[in-house]
Amino acid sequence: IGPARMTRLEDLWKRQPDAQFSDLYKKQVDDEDDNPDSELELTPTEQQYEDGFHYQNILAPLVKMEADYDRQMKESLTEESIAVDWDVSLAGKWIAKFSFHRMTAESRVVVGDELRLKLGAGAQFLNQGKPWEGVGYVKGILDGQVELELRNATNNPGGIGAQPSNNNNKSKKNGGGDAAMVVPQNIREDYIVEYIWKSTSYDRMQNALKTFAIDDTSVTGYIYHKVLGHSVEEQRIATAKVPSTVAEFTVPGLPPLNESQRLAVAAVLQRPLSLIQGPPGTGKTVTSATLVYHLTKQNMGQVLVTAPSNVAVDQLTEKIAATGLRVVRLASKTRENQTVTSVDHLCLHVMVPLASDEFQKLQRLKDDFGELTERDARKYRALRNKTEREILQAADVICCTCVGAGDPRLKNFRFRQVLIDEATQAVEAEALIPIAMGAKQVVFVGDHCQLGPVVMYKPAAKAGLTQSMFERLVLIGNRPIRLQVQYRMHPSLSEFPSNMFYEGSLQNGVTEADRQLLTTPGYTGKEDFPWPIPGKPMFFYSILGMEEISASGTSYLNRTEASYVEKIVTHLLRMGVTPAQMGVITPYDGQKKYVSEHMRRAGPLATSLYEAIEVASVDAFQGREKDFIMVSCVRSSETQGIGFLSDPRRLNVALTRARLGIILLGNPRVLSKNPLWAALLLHFKEHECLVEGPHLHNLQACHMTFPRPKRNPATDPRYAFTALARGGWDVVRWDESASRRNGNNALGFGKSQADSRFDPRYSR
Numbered sequence: 001i002g003p004a005r006m007t008r009l010e011d012l013w014k015r016q017p018d019a020q021f022s023d024l025y026k027k028q029v030d031d032e033d034d035n036p037d038s039e040l041e042l043t044p045t046e047q048q049y050e051d052g053f054h055y056q057n058i059l060a061p062l063v064k065m066e067a068d069y070d071r072q073m074k075e076s077l078t079e080e081s082i083a084v085d086w087d088v089s090l091a092g093k094w095i096a097k098f099s100f101h102r103m104t105a106e107s108r109v110v111v112g113d114e115l116r117l118k119l120g121a122g123a124q125f126l127n128q129g130k131p132w133e134g135v136g137y138v139k140g141i142l143d144g145q146v147e148l149e150l151r152n153a154t155n156n157p158g159g160i161g162a163q164p165s166n167n168n169n170k171s172k173k174n175g176g177g178d179a180a181m182v183v184p185q186n187i188r189e190d191y192i193v194e195y196i197w198k199s200t201s202y203d204r205m206q207n208a209l210k211t212f213a214i215d216d217t218s219v220t221g222y223i224y225h226k227v228l229g230h231s232v233e234e235q236r237i238a239t240a241k242v243p244s245t246v247a248e249f250t251v252p253g254l255p256p257l258n259e260s261q262r263l264a265v266a267a268v269l270q271r272p273l274s275l276i277q278g279p280p281g282t283g284k285t286v287t288s289a290t291l292v293y294h295l296t297k298q299n300m301g302q303v304l305v306t307a308p309s310n311v312a313v314d315q316l317t318e319k320i321a322a323t324g325l326r327v328v329r330l331a332s333k334t335r336e337n338q339t340v341t342s343v344d345h346l347c348l349h350v351m352v353p354l355a356s357d358e359f360q361k362l363q364r365l366k367d368d369f370g371e372l373t374e375r376d377a378r379k380y381r382a383l384r385n386k387t388e389r390e391i392l393q394a395a396d397v398i399c400c401t402c403v404g405a406g407d408p409r410l411k412n413f414r415f416r417q418v419l420i421d422e423a424t425q426a427v428e429a430e431a432l433i434p435i436a437m438g439a440k441q442v443v444f445v446g447d448h449c450q451l452g453p454v455v456m457y458k459p460a461a462k463a464g465l466t467q468s469m470f471e472r473l474v475l476i477g478n479r480p481i482r483l484q485v486q487y488r489m490h491p492s493l494s495e496f497p498s499n500m501f502y503e504g505s506l507q508n509g510v511t512e513a514d515r516q517l518l519t520t521p522g523y524t525g526k527e528d529f530p531w532p533i534p535g536k537p538m539f540f541y542s543i544l545g546m547e548e549i550s551a552s553g554t555s556y557l558n559r560t561e562a563s564y565v566e567k568i569v570t571h572l573l574r575m576g577v578t579p580a581q582m583g584v585i586t587p588y589d590g591q592k593k594y595v596s597e598h599m600r601r602a603g604p605l606a607t608s609l610y611e612a613i614e615v616a617s618v619d620a621f622q623g624r625e626k627d628f629i630m631v632s633c634v635r636s637s638e639t640q641g642i643g644f645l646s647d648p649r650r651l652n653v654a655l656t657r658a659r660l661g662i663i664l665l666g667n668p669r670v671l672s673k674n675p676l677w678a679a680l681l682l683h684f685k686e687h688e689c690l691v692e693g694p695h696l697h698n699l700q701a702c703h704m705t706f707p708r709p710k711r712n713p714a715t716d717p718r719y720a721f722t723a724l725a726r727g728g729w730d731v732v733r734w735d736e737s738a739s740r741r742n743g744n745n746a747l748g749f750g751k752s753q754a755d756s757r758f759d760p761r762y763s764r
């Protein structure tokens, strides 16, 4: 059995747990409709489209396939014979705690997901033969245990509430649904858990595609043609108010911009469509926040600020709020009351109760009694909607995810100015959601050398769904404005990413002195970390531990690496570095759990310190920074691949999060089989920062040898991103006068002579 066949079978198991090898070759003709593997004419994406309908016709089916696949995956999570522990939250809500058997399931469930809990046959027997079911949101997942907060069972479960007498005001209304109220708290075994799949985000993408095609007020004509890739005469916004002095550019609460950042702001303000590209730490987000400030001064109404991920939106929201603008962060209903972020006070659902005493009173009633009388409930909803509308209308800036822009609460809003940060992480249709709300001026900010969109259904990915609108626009000749001076990393840390991923173009805006721990404001410790080479705050810790398959069966962990992570963390904590200053990155879920657990269990300092340290995937760190980053690579088998680690974009993000110091822990022998990692290891070795040994204070140079990669991986066409980068930059560097002479741009697309929108050259 070859690895390829094994992978295919594993894929099949996700949808068909009892599949056999023979099933791999079965032609499934009977159920073509819901069988995503039947590769029914998958029309690939194009770079240019004839019109909105053409665009929709190509993208909508791909989005649908991705949605169908997602649904199948999620719905296959149903599990029986689950044991539940009942608990009551502080707010008096029922919490069901349980673990999935197949932990694959659990690792795919995330906080905010909706699950249904039902009684199995045995449990129903114990429940006097009565069925019961409850629906709730996943409130937390701790060490593999899911905490599900039940939605319609809030009647003071711990006390009198569990008695029927307290249900009076609901029984009238709820009728049959009443069963949900009486949680079978004495029954522990034999529950069934089902995943409730929601199509919301896909629906909103489809909607945006449709709106863009049929509603000619969804965007201006210029944006319409630009998005479709038509060649249109460049436009300038004549009325743009552009700051003229350095002081005018500077906004409250943010660092003064450097010259290229100022030029970027000035250029963007005058253009209806712009792309800002820059390597990590070059201030894309800071520049975006400054830009948003100036955009609000253009008298074009409210500005819509989005990014594909919640993490990125929060980053940006925080920076924009620092400028003193009135900012509202619109979070999805499922995220309300469950995640604690730095921007909670700017969230709509937090602001509403503060704005209305009467609403607050009703909210308290609702919390105490689980539900309101019909009259109060109507009043509650009306008051909430009114207050929400008022707050949103009063804002200068509304921040949400791209998908969040399709929220019904923004239904009647129009936005002339839209900014999308991390735009290279959004699929086309996703980026279109905020744009198709009336856009006249659009700003894309991103970096295609960092993580791209996640597309799970491989055929759709292959057909081009993973290409972001940002990338496509670059490829068809829209020049991005580039930022190249980074203010995040100690110069030693930016060297490798600059050479490997950015053709050496990344410059340092901070000096080594700026990134010394001992002079960092707020640091009260007396010593520096014992870096093997003083002045180079980095090392690759050679650790020859074993990788293991985690309990879930689908992830990996590495105990030896985890124990060294704990040692390093403890050392930093002892020196006086705070937990908030550090982060542990590991690409595997299994290791993530194991490291957290292990630090809590084995760490000699207060548990709360270790609990406060963020251990997360690379993806969760995109757009963010920490003073110290530890990267636990996990993979250590000579015969298996290195999985996630081989993605250059992921490596790039992992290497560029640290400000003061980075420590990688891994097995050099295994990792060096990959040319990109071999280059990284050579880099550390050449700097004498490839080390081994049991004591942090006495690390020895590691003399392991590995072959120098045959060619520079940075120029390896197998890495899509470098190829793309080159494609993109060639366009940028391409001689414009020649372009004008020939009427063609670098990629050979027709330019200017074609008057008809339907000229075939636009789309072929």
Ligand SMILES: Nc1ncnc2c1ncn2[C@@H]1O[C@H](COP(=O)(O)OP(=O)(O)OP(=O)(O)O)[C@@H](O)[C@H]1O
Pocket: 255, 256, 257, 258, 261, 278, 279, 280, 281, 282, 283, 284, 285, 286, 287, 447, 486, 487, 488, 622, 623, 624, 625
């Ligand atoms: N002109 C500047 N002067 C001083 N500091 C700056 C400047 N621009 C950015 N910074 C700082 O550099 C760091 C990185 O900035 P920012 O997060 O905006 O970068 P980014 O390009 O968005 O990075 P990423 O690609 O990781 O999202 C931040 O700490 C920010 O405050």
Ligand SMILES: [Mg+2]
Pocket: 284, 285, 623, 624
């Ligand atoms: Mg950023």
